[in-house]
Structure formats: structure tokens, C-alpha cells
Amino acid sequence: MKVIKIRMEYSCYPMWVYNETGELIDNDLVEEIEVDGKIDKILIEVQSMYDGLFENNSTNFEFIGFRNEVDRAMFFEKIGNVINLIKEEIGGKYIIENEVAI
Template sequence: MKKIKIYLDYKCFPIWIYNDKGELIGNDLPKELADDKQADEVFVKIQNIYDNLFINDLIEFKYIGFSSEIDREGYLKMIDDAVKLLKIKLGDLYVIEEKIEV
């Protein structure tokens, strides 16, 4: 069965799509949601927040994290809600896994 992994990586869209052989076939919304503005907006927001947890300039690249535990918890809830949205919109078409570390 096809699989979607929700995985955060700097400057990469948080959805990773795998075929039924386990091979990576995309790093974007699945084709079934290509025109879904709601899903696109929420995952772009998730990625933008994640990218802003890092300093990346000509001198250094490092993780700085959230300014508070409340911000971190709100972000994790946003991800949980986004995953629920995917499950509702995609039904049984994909197995959805999360690997979130922040």
C-alpha cells in the first residue's frame, strides 16, 4: 500500500510519498490533493514555522527551537490536526505515518 510520511526537514515540504514498494516518489501533496488549498496552506505553514526554528546565514546554520513550550505544543497540535485532515481527505488510499521531532 502507498504511504505518506509526515517528516520535517529544513526547506523540504513535510509530506513524503512512497509507493507500495517503499520507494520515495514525491515530496509534495499527493496527486489526489493537488488542488486542495486547505491542505496546501496548512502544510506550507507547518514548513515555514519549522524553517524559522533555524538560523541559516553565511556564518552559521543551527537549530534555535521555539521561544516557549506553549509555542511548541501549539505547533505539534497544528501538525496533529493536519494529519487528521489528510486522513479524512484521503481515506484508505494511503497509510499515514508521522515522524516529528521538535
């Protein structure tokens, strides 16, 4: 069965799709999910939040982290919610894995 991994990498879409042998197929929204739908919007928002955890300028690229525990909790709540939405929409076609750890 194909696998969707929700994983955060700086400036990359957080959905990683793998085939049955574990090879990366795509780093984008799977075709079964509507582009510009609720799941896509949440994933884009989560990626924006994640990218905001870094300082990236002409002299420095550094992880700075969350401003506070409330922001951290909100981030992980959004991750959990979007994974549940993905499972509801296409869970039978893919194995869904949460690889988010900060």
C-alpha cells in the same frame, strides 16, 4: 499500499510519498489533495514554522528551537490537525505516518 509520511526537513515540503516497496516517489502534495486547499496551506505554514526554528545565514546554520512551550504545543497541534484532515480526505488510499519529532 502507498505511504504518506509527514516529516520535517529544513526547507522541504513536509509531505513525503512512498510506493508500496518503500521507495520515495515524491516530496510534494499528493495529486488527490487540492493544491492551494486547506491541507496545502497548513502544510506550508507548518514548514514555515519549522524553518523558523533554525538560524541560517552566511556564517551559521544552527537549530535554535522554539521560543517557548506555547509555540511548541501550537506546532504539534497543527501537525496533528493536518494529519487528521489528510486521513479524512484520502486515508483509505494511503497509510499516513507521523514522523515529526523535535
